[in-house]
Amino acid sequence: MTYEEYLDEIATLLTEIYTLNDDVAIGIVMRAQEDEFFSPHDDDESICTLERAQEDVRAVFKKYKPAKSPRRPAP
Numbered sequence: 001m002t003y004e005e006y007l008d009e010i011a012t013l014l015t016e017i018y019t020l021n022d023d024v025a026i027g028i029v030m031r032a033q034e035d036e037f038f039s040p041h042d043d044d045e046s047i048c049t050l051e052r053a054q055e056d057v058r059a060v061f062k063k064y065k066p067a068k069s070p071r072r073p074a075p
Helices: 003-017 022-034 039-043 050-064
Strands: none
Touching: 003 022, 003 039, 003 050, 022 050
């Protein structure tokens, strides 16, 4: 997948795994991107895999989650 698709996948996983609002998930991805967390992925798209996304989403959430995570309402 492309670098952009990878970032979208991270945002999607944040909403699915941690039930975050879309805006919060996108904000987390943007902060991680500003800190160059994803720089290796931009340089080498071969590491932009679903398996790697499963690993990275946990690291990104742990490091960049808001103090109080706004969650989506339960269905």
